[in-house]
Amino acid sequence: MTNQTRLLPWVTLEGKPCVLVGPGTGFMARLADNIESVQLGMASDLLGHVADTLDGAKVSPEELRFVAARLAESLREIHRIAESRGDRLSAFDHPHVDDSDEGDDGPQPSAGAFG
Numbered sequence: 001m002t003n004q005t006r007l008l009p010w011v012t013l014e015g016k017p018c019v020l021v022g023p024g025t026g027f028m029a030r031l032a033d034n035i036e037s038v039q040l041g042m043a044s045d046l047l048g049h050v051a052d053t054l055d056g057a058k059v060s061p062e063e064l065r066f067v068a069a070r071l072a073e074s075l076r077e078i079h080r081i082a083e084s085r086g087d088r089l090s091a092f093d094h095p096h097v098d099d100s101d102e103g104d105d106g107p108q109p110s111a112g113a114f115g
Contacts, residue, residue, distance in 0.1 A: 007084035009035045009077065024088075036084075039077045046074050 008018040009032055020028050053059055053067050 004088065006032065007080060007087060008032050009039060009080055009084070036081050039074075039081065043074045043078055046070055 003022055004024050006020045006024055006029065008020055008028075010018055012018060020032065022029070050067055050071065053063060
């Protein structure tokens with residue numbers, strides 16, 4: 001099994017990206033999957049809240065600022081998830097080729113194959 005790099009759904013205390021290097025099957029990969037799932041669920045809930053807020057007859061500037069700040073946080077998280085998943089899918093589009101792979105004309109999965 002080959003090692004891959006994965007952008008994790010959190011950053012360091014200094015705001016720098018965290019990456020995982022490995023086969024993507026261990027504890028940290030599962031933890032990242034769970035956190036991404038929670039973040040996606042929270043984004044979905046937030047969209048419902050935003051719709052309700054904007055449908056309200058009277059919304060204060062403070063409420064709008066609060067909702068905008070939460071949307072920015074959520075968008076940052078979702079962007080990180082999309083970037084991480086895109087990086088992992090591109091590994092399938094551009095598989096590493098070494099001398100032992102010469103002559104192997106078998107099918108190669110593309111990003112479209114994974115939905």
